[in-house]
Amino acid sequence: MTLLHRLTGAPPGMSPRALMLRVSAIGALLAGTAGAFAAAGGWLSPGALTPARIVDRFEQVNGPHPGFRRNHAKGLCVAGAFAGNGAGVALSKSGVFAAGRVTPVEGRVALAGGQPYAADAGTTVRSLALRFRLPDREEWRTGLNALPVFPVRTPEAFYEQLLAAKPDPATGRPDPERMKAFFAAHPESAKAASLIKARTITAGFADSTFRSLNAFRFVAADGRATPVRWAFVPERPAVQEAAAQAARKDKNNLFDDLIAQLRQGPLRWHLVVMIGRAGDATADATLPWPSDRESVDVGTLTLSDATPEEAGNCRDVNFDPLVLPDGIAPSDDPLLSARSAAYARSFTRRAGEETSPSAVAATADRGDAL
């Protein structure tokens, strides 16, 4: 028996020709496997947008902040519960919507952007991420922004916009020429930007409406699927941010206000599901749906607690928008799979890094929060 017989596991009597065929087959299998890994990693198409390149771009634009989320870096953990009122049952078979069903929820409020120590500002996009813990270890994770629409339609446009909007060190603002070129190449983003600019900036997290922006599908018990977008609408009346508040210099004022409000009592939001009709955009988060679409209030989210980020709490959760319970399914929006892949990459990187305490935790350490 030769060395080749032994390496390929061929029987001792195998002819040299059959042996060579076996070697080629094993070689082709190995090359195919290596090729599949290379393709998945983006090594075969250096121009292709991969999750790693998206996360690299966040790091290029924001600088290194080890241990922090590459986007929505500054945040605070929150906790509470969701109570279904039964109105969602006809649309989705998920038990979370059953009348009287109370589902524990943990979440995170945050400010968009990759700067974990940036001063709070009314114009910075506010976010709420939620993890519903259903029976039998089923989960629903959803990340929401306080915006009317999302600024880009595709992952490629997101990647381009990150660089175009990078603040110029001289002015602290994006280079207007770069933004002009970006909007010329993406007229849908120019339209979305004007809707975003026209939004009312409210006093804080507690009176913000947080939206899914991406479309999903609710799947009913009989299999019927309905295109939906959802929003968490605060019970607290929305108050426009006052000039005095916009001028506040305390760096964590939005988070500190929320902590103080939660100390006084729980805060509530209604989960309002907007029902899309044929022709409504499900694959373009820059487009609002017509405001006359039917909306159904399917239950109430009550947040009662806030805790600074630390090991084992919301800091270590990936609010992947594709973690969905039976009864909620993704739409054809290309942002959803890109988000899922980029969040996983961001999570993997930050989980392997030494981290510093959150800016919001530092406030709590001063003894004037929580």
Ligand code: HEM
């Ligand atoms: C291609 C488009 C997008 C990309 C590449 C992207 C990227 C990211 C990344 C890398 C993170 C940090 C994840 C982590 O480390 O856990 C993040 C967080 C977040 N994103 Fe996106 N995002 C996109 C679109 C959206 C959209 C459409 C929404 C809609 C509401 C959204 C809402 C959020 C929220 C709420 C968080 C913070 C979650 C938390 O507090 O942990 N993102 N995003």
